[in-house]
Amino acid sequence: MTKVTKNVSIMCFHDELCQVYNALMTALSLLREGSKVTIFFGSRGINAVHKDKVKELKCMPDVPKDFSDAVMKKMDELNLPSVEDLFIMLIAEGATVFACPLNISLFEMTPSDLIEGVKVADPAKYYKEVVIQADMNLTF
Numbered sequence: 197m198t199k200v201t202k203n204v205s206i207m208c209f210h211d212e213l214c215q216v217y218n219a220l221m222t223a224l225s226l227l228r229e230g231s232k233v234t235i236f237f238g239s240r241g242i243n244a245v246h247k248d249k250v251k252e253l254k255c256m257p258d259v260p261k262d263f264s265d266a267v268m269k270k271m272d273e274l275n276l277p278s279v280e281d282l283f284i285m286l287i288a289e290g291a292t293v294f295a296c297p298l299n300i301s302l303f304e305m306t307p308s309d310l311i312e313g314v315k316v317a318d319p320a321k322y323y324k325e326v327v328i329q330a331d332m333n334l335t336f
Contacts, residue, residue: 203234203331208236216279243303280311
C-alpha cells in the first residue's frame with residue numbers, strides 16, 4: 197500500500213476537549229501515513245499546549261453535564277490515549293507543534309509553561325513556510 201505524502205498544516209483555535217482531540221488524532225493519522233505535519237495552537241487553543249491547563253480541558257462544556265460525562269465515559273471505555281499521550285506520540289514521531297506567541301502573552305503564559313516539545317512560532321515564518329506551502333490546511 198502506498199503512503200500518501202503531503203505537507204499538512206493543522207490549526208487549533210479551541211480548548212474544548214473534543215476539538216483538540218480531533219485535531220491531534222487527525223494529525224497523528226496523517227503523520228503515520230507519511231505526511232509532514234505542523235500543528236499551530238492559537239487563540240483559546242493555547243490552553244491545550246499549556247502543561248497544566250491541558251489536564252483541565254472540558255468535553256462539550258455547552259451541553260448538559262450528563263451528556264458530556266457520557267462522552268467522557270465512552271472515551272474511557274474505548275481506552276483512547278489521553279491528550280497528553282497524543283502530544284508525546286506526535287512530537288516523538290516527527291510532527292512540529294507550535295504555540296502562537298501573541299496568545300502566550302495574552303493568556304499570561306511563558307514558553308516554560310508549554311508542553312515539552314512545543315515551540316513558540318514565528319508567525320510570519322509559519323504562514324510563509326508552512327501555511328502557504330501546505331497541500332492541506334485544516335482548522336479545528
